[in-house]
Amino acid sequence: MFGAQVTALSPPSVDYTAMLPVLIVLGAAAVGVLLEAFVPRHLRWSVQVTVSLVALAGAGIALGAYVPGAPAQGVTTMVDTLAIDAPALFLWGTLLALSFVALLFIAERTVEPGGAFVSQAALRGAAGAGGSVSTREPETTGGRDGAAPADGARGMQTEIFPLTLFALGGMMTFVAANDLLTMFIALEVLSLPLYLMCGLARRRRLLSQESAVKYFLLGAFASAFFLYGLALLYGYAGSVRLGDIATAAAGSDRSDTLLFAGFGLLVVGLLFKGSVGPFHAWTPDVYQGAPTSVTGFMAACTKVAAFGAMLRVLYVGFEGVSWEWRGILWAVAIVSMAVGAVLGLTQRDVKRMIAYSSIAHAGFLVIGVMTLSDSGLAATMFYLLAYGFTTLAAFAVVSLVRDADGEATDLSSWAGLAKRSPLIAGVFTFLLLALAGIPLTSGFVGKFVVFSAALGEGLAPLVVLALVFSAVAAFYYLRVVVVMYFSEPAAGGASVTVPGAFTTVTIAAGTIVTLLLGIYPGFALEWAGAGGFAF
Amino acid sequence: MTSFVEAGLVLAQTPGQEAVTAGEAAAFWVLGPLAVAGALGMVFVRNAVHSALWLVVTMLTLGVFYLIQNASFLGFTQIIVYTGAVMMLFLFVLMMAGKDSSDALVEALRGQRLAAAVFGVGFAVLLSAALVRSLRDTQFAPPLDPTSPEGGGAGGLGELIFTDYLFPFELTAALLIVAGLAGIVLAQRDKRDEGVKRSQRELVEARFRGEYERPSGRPGPGVFATGNSVATPALLPDGSIAEDSLSDLIESTPTARRVSPPGWMRALDSAEQAEGVHGDEGDGAGPSTTDDEGSER
Numbered sequence: 100m101f102g103a104q105v106t107a108l109s110p111p112s113v114d115y116t117a118m119l120p121v122l123i124v125l126g127a128a129a130v131g132v133l134l135e136a137f138v139p140r141h142l143r144w145s146v147q148v149t150v151s152l153v154a155l156a157g158a159g160i161a162l163g164a165y166v167p168g169a170p171a172q173g174v175t176t177m178v179d180t181l182a183i184d185a186p187a188l189f190l191w192g193t194l195l196a197l198s199f200v201a202l203l204f205i206a207e208r209t210v211e212p213g214g215a216f217v218s219q220a221a222l223r224g225a226a227g228a229g230g231s232v233s234t235r236e237p238e239t240t241g242g243r244d245g246a247a248p249a250d251g252a253r254g255m256q257t258e259i260f261p262l263t264l265f266a267l268g269g270m271m272t273f274v275a276a277n278d279l280l281t282m283f284i285a286l287e288v289l290s291l292p293l294y295l296m297c298g299l300a301r302r303r304r305l306l307s308q309e310s311a312v313k314y315f316l317l318g319a320f321a322s323a324f325f326l327y328g329l330a331l332l333y334g335y336a337g338s339v340r341l342g343d344i345a346t347a348a349a350g351s352d353r354s355d356t357l358l359f360a361g362f363g364l365l366v367v368g369l370l371f372k373g374s375v376g377p378f379h380a381w382t383p384d385v386y387q388g389a390p391t392s393v394t395g396f397m398a399a400c401t402k403v404a405a406f407g408a409m410l411r412v413l414y415v416g417f418e419g420v421s422w423e424w425r426g427i428l429w430a431v432a433i434v435s436m437a438v439g440a441v442l443g444l445t446q447r448d449v450k451r452m453i454a455y456s457s458i459a460h461a462g463f464l465v466i467g468v469m470t471l472s473d474s475g476l477a478a479t480m481f482y483l484l485a486y487g488f489t490t491l492a493a494f495a496v497v498s499l500v501r502d503a504d505g506e507a508t509d510l511s512s513w514a515g516l517a518k519r520s521p522l523i524a525g526v527f528t529f530l531l532l533a534l535a536g537i538p539l540t541s542g543f544v545g546k547f548v549v550f551s552a553a554l555g556e557g558l559a560p561l562v563v564l565a566l567v568f569s570a571v572a573a574f575y576y577l578r579v580v581v582v583m584y585f586s587e588p589a590a591g592g593a594s595v596t597v598p599g600a601f602t603t604v605t606i607a608a609g610t611i612v613t614l615l616l617g618i619y620p621g622f623a624l625e626w627a628g629a630g631g632f633a634f
Numbered sequence: 635m636t637s638f639v640e641a642g643l644v645l646a647q648t649p650g651q652e653a654v655t656a657g658e659a660a661a662f663w664v665l666g667p668l669a670v671a672g673a674l675g676m677v678f679v680r681n682a683v684h685s686a687l688w689l690v691v692t693m694l695t696l697g698v699f700y701l702i703q704n705a706s707f708l709g710f711t712q713i714i715v716y717t718g719a720v721m722m723l724f725l726f727v728l729m730m731a732g733k734d735s736s737d738a739l740v741e742a743l744r745g746q747r748l749a750a751a752v753f754g755v756g757f758a759v760l761l762s763a764a765l766v767r768s769l770r771d772t773q774f775a776p777p778l779d780p781t782s783p784e785g786g787g788a789g790g791l792g793e794l795i796f797t798d799y800l801f802p803f804e805l806t807a808a809l810l811i812v813a814g815l816a817g818i819v820l821a822q823r824d825k826r827d828e829g830v831k832r833s834q835r836e837l838v839e840a841r842f843r844g845e846y847e848r849p850s851g852r853p854g855p856g857v858f859a860t861g862n863s864v865a866t867p868a869l870l871p872d873g874s875i876a877e878d879s880l881s882d883l884i885e886s887t888p889t890a891r892r893v894s895p896p897g898w899m900r901a902l903d904s905a906e907q908a909e910g911v912h913g914d915e916g917d918g919a920g921p922s923t924t925d926d927e928g929s930e931r
Contacts, residue, residue, distance in 0.1 A: 108797055109797070110796075110797075111797055125808055129808075129811065132811055132815060177801035178799075180798075181801060256819060258818070258819045262815065265808055265811070265812050268808060269805075269808070272805060281799075284806055284809065287809055288805060288808045288812070291812045292816075294816075295816040295819060298820070299819070
């Protein structure tokens with residue numbers, strides 16, 4: 100019945116050099132899965148770490164080789180499903196750099212035996228100890244985890260590396276997706292590994308799995324919102340391409356109900372991923388429950404991906420109807436900043452505090468997105484880069500402050516930390532000041548460029564509010580500083596574990612980038628402002 | 635489902651369309667009632683498995699309807715994906731959850747059933763009205779060519795998948811790999827500890843070499859004890875309690891600690907309740923088990 104009309108399909112043209120970074124990352128992820136099957140267990144960690152890092156470095160080199168000769172207006176490839184333009188290239192660079200550092204953090208296995216991702220809480224690397232090692236955990240009532248004579252180094256579930264690479268591949272596709280269908284699938288590819296990775300802290304199994312389930316259920320809701328919005332927009336424009344939607348919105352007498360209902364649902368999905376404003380409910384719980392290295396990866400990279408996609412959707416697809424949605428985003432930005440700043444004040448847990456800080460920062464980023472100007476685009480992307488490195492390093496520091504039960508994230512156990520380890524306390528203070536936006540840090544430059552871009556577009560009231568909320572948020576950052584420096588060390592409080600080489604590199608890289616972008620932001624700002632979107 | 639029949643009637647009587655062939659009409663009149671019966675059966679049958687099977691009947695008939703309407707791809711998808719995969723998955727879950735478990739027929743929310751009935755009928759009326767109106771007042775689109783990309787047939791879809799949407803299609807491969815890997819990572823049991831489990835002889839030798847706290851297991855409830863519960867301590871010949879036989883777990887529960895040893899009989903009552911809570915931890919901390927295999931669980 101169908102055989103009669105067979106015609107040869109012409110294969111779509113693919114610009115391999117342009118999309119090489121994505122192909123390398125996804126390819127390495129697939130190779131990592133195979134390695135998991137064929138490499139003997141005692142070699143897996145080293146092989147996986149090597150392959151992942153080499154892949155990231157290779158993708159970075161491919162990107163670096165492509166950028167200088169890249170066409171200024173960008174290219175679209177794979178039949179216009181991917182738009183590889185200046186913002187996409189900048190965000191790819193940001194994502195690759197952040198993931199490289201985050202991957203080192205994830206691979207750490209000396210701070211606790213076998214790393215955070217052991218397959219059983221009992222595998223603690225207490226080799227040879229025959230007696231009963233008391234390893235009672237806070238949430239589990241299980242009695243003694245007897246000494247498992249397992250080599251701690253072998254305890255790590257190395258599937259985490261391919262999963263990270265898949266998530267990264269999804270993120271890179273997400274920020275470059277030129278149509279909503281590709282964007283949706285990329286959204287799933289980036290989310291699914293993250294849901295899983297959140298649940299892998301087997302030493303704090305209950306918290307961790309609760310966070311994974313919570314993230315999964317709420318994330319599935321958000322994806323459904325996105326998909327429904329996509330369907331309505333397809334009904335409106337007859338196409339899922341962002342450019343076609345913009346054209347349809349610009350000159351047609353079709354029902355605006357479809358357009359705006361679709362837009363609203365679509366943006367809800369994106370705002371959820373960026374942990375913005377009223378869609379933030381998952382953030383504190385998931386940030387707290389997930390293994391700290393995964394939290395760092397998620398906080399830094401997911402935010403880049405979500406806001407990168409939001410920038411593209413708003414700039415390319417909905418710039419023409421900005422009058423209609425700007426008011427909504429005003430409200431969203433204000434709610435997000437208020438929630439992040441005010442609820443952050445009440446937190447006693449350092450990880451939750453950084454989570455609320457990320458919600459406040461998401462509000463600032465929404466202001467940058469709303470400007471819809473070239474300077475706003477560059478400023479927002481710079482902010483993403485700066486915030487990513489700072490928050491990643493902050494989580495790496497959090498992972499080092501430990502007591503007998505593991506990570507001591509409660510603020511009370513951080514009391515007097517500066518007296519025990521002045522270096523770590525100093526680094527954390529610097530990172531907190533960067534989050535607060537004090538001059539000489541990247542946080543200040545990021546806020547400055549975003550707010551000045553917003554002022555240029557007449558968003559002055561919003562900028563004033565943002566400054567107020569920055570001041571409120573600064574209070575809780577400074578509270579941690581005060582606790583670290585001016586409180587007496589509590590008996591049995593936390594101490595700082597000597598970090599392994601990997602975590603050291605993570606903290607050092609995050610701190611140095613935070614400082615460099617604060618002193619000499621020119622290079623990054625210039626690259627961020629290299630050009631607009633292609634579609 | 636009533637709406638479906640009405641829509642079918644309207645469809646059958648729509649003027650200006652190609653006449654419905656006799657075969658099509660016959661198929662409709664045979665399968666239509668079947669579909670409705672399936673839907674009603676699904677709602678009214680008590681047993682969950684039977685209910686699912688009734689739903690399968692409805693879905694199969696709908697699939698055949700699609701085939702009759704020339705939407706062969708949709709029809710086969712309906713049969714293969716919905717009936718074949720989704721419903722079978724559903725049945726598996728039902729079987730795993732226990733096919734005997736029936737729903738509680740008590741109304742949890744007051745007036746829920748009435749409200750559900752009202753809303754259900756309202757929705758059916760709404761749906762029928764919209765369908766009737768759309769079938770009466772609209773111009774019918776010309777029949778689509780299922781092989782063209784716009785026609786919705788398998789050929790057109792395939793063409794789109796391998797040209798315009800090649801990249802998203804290939805990206806779903808990543809999604810499937812992650813899903814598979816995720817299942818393995820979450821469900822896989824780490825068997826490394828089991829590989830190093832000592833044999834009974836090795837264990838005995840190790841015990842007598844002094845690698846463990848004591849050569850024997852801990853004493854069980856003694857013959858003078860009043861019960862064989864884990865919470866009942868063993869008694870020494872002089873009638874005093876053998877401290878060794880006390881369970882760490884039970885001793886550490888607040889109720890047991892609150893009551894001091896002289897009143898241990900009373901303590902045991904509450905401890906036995908506590909045991910009910912903690913007993914399923916199964917960590918072998920009871921007095922009659924050896925404590926050296928704690929990691930074996």
